[in-house]
Amino acid sequence: MTEVAIPALNAAIKNPDNPAHMMVIKDVTRRIRVYSGDTLLADSGSALRVMEIGKSVYDPVVYIPEQDLVAQFEEVEKSTYCPIKGDASYIAHTGEEIGWVYREPIPMTEKLKNHFAFWPSKTRLVEGD
Secondary structure, three states: OOOOOOOOHHHOEEEOOEEEEEEEEEEOOOOEEEEEOOEEEEEEOOOEEEEEEOOOEOOOEEEEEHHHEOOOOEEEEEEEEEOOOEEEEEEEEOOEEEEEEEOOOOHHHHHHEOEEEEOOOOOEEEEOO
């Protein structure tokens, strides 16, 4: 029987109140561009990919540093809480909610501070040149 290794499990950030809820943050080594239709929203060589397991295994999410945003966004009066990331604030582009950001993440996920993620159903992510 072959043993299957789970990469970076020892580097997982774990919810102290629920050890089955965990995530791994990894640097993305390739260029990431995010579009809404034909409009470029972000262009980054410093993105992060978050892989999370909670109530289920979630799709990986790419987070873009604020300095790599190229479009204008508006704040949305909405927030949600994640026990391993903290409070998320939401953003809109041309009046439509399009993503979120952790302005003050909890200390164990400080790496996500001021990184933006976008709803896959409302944007197109291109990885690589």
